[in-house]
Amino acid sequence: DTAVSQTPKYLVTQMGNDKSIKCEQNLGHDTMYWYKQDSKKFLKIMFSYNNKELIINETVPNRFSPKSPDKAHLNLHINSLELGDSAVYFCASSQAGEDTQYFGPGTRLTVL
Amino acid sequence: AQSVTQLGSHVSVSEGALVLLRCNYSSSVPPYLFWYVQYPNQGLQLLLKYTSAATLVKGINGFEAEFKKSETSFHLTKPSAHMSDAAEYFCAVCYTGGFKTIFGAGTRLFVKA
Numbered sequence: 001d002t003a004v005s006q007t008p009k010y011l012v013t014q015m016g017n018d019k020s021i022k023c024e025q026n027l028g029h030d031t032m033y034w035y036k037q038d039s040k041k042f043l044k045i046m047f048s049y050n051n052k053e054l055i056i057n058e059t060v061p062n063r064f065s066p067k068s069p070d071k072a073h074l075n076l077h078i079n080s081l082e083l084g085d086s087a088v089y090f091c092a093s094s095q096a097g098e099d100t101q102y103f104g105p106g107t108r109l110t111v112l
Numbered sequence: 113a114q115s116v117t118q119l120g121s122h123v124s125v126s127e128g129a130l131v132l133l134r135c136n137y138s139s140s141v142p143p144y145l146f147w148y149v150q151y152p153n154q155g156l157q158l159l160l161k162y163t164s165a166a167t168l169v170k171g172i173n174g175f176e177a178e179f180k181k182s183e184t185s186f187h188l189t190k191p192s193a194h195m196s197d198a199a200e201y202f203c204a205v206c207y208t209g210g211f212k213t214i215f216g217a218g219t220r221l222f223v224k225a
Contacts, residue, residue, distance in 0.1 A: 045213065098210055101156075103157065
């Protein structure tokens, strides 16, 4: 019973393509997040959603569009992929904004 | 503005030695403080968290951290390192009602046999 799951685990694609990453949590949490972790392990928040509503958008390019169809899912769509988008993307969830976050296993995106 | 500084991007200890990972925070309001651990090719998982109930917080795997308001620090310690402790450790800060957790840059812990 995986608490926070992400698909796919690996994503290799060409520059200019569009791709999506899916995230699901079965913890009944109200808040979900997307993070980007670069090659130096620096972890930066991209988006926070609470009850399906966007709360935080950390100056992420418009090419990144999150969508939350329900409280258990937060998907990330990326248009016109660039080399700099290569990173590991983590989905996480928490009961409230200041609570412990539960992370998914990550999606390693490689843009060629 | 909130921020987190982890001193030392890499720390190396011998098995059985004391582990000390340093974290200093900046927050204009009482913070929630966390330590997370990340093993290779995995997501982060919680080690422990401070929520103002007690200044000395005990976590999993024998780790503990002490909140020192006067020093704005939340250092992570473990009396005796084990090989399985080798991982990346992140200190993080958030505040009540906030939906943005700020993570430190991480400290990679190496444990030598």
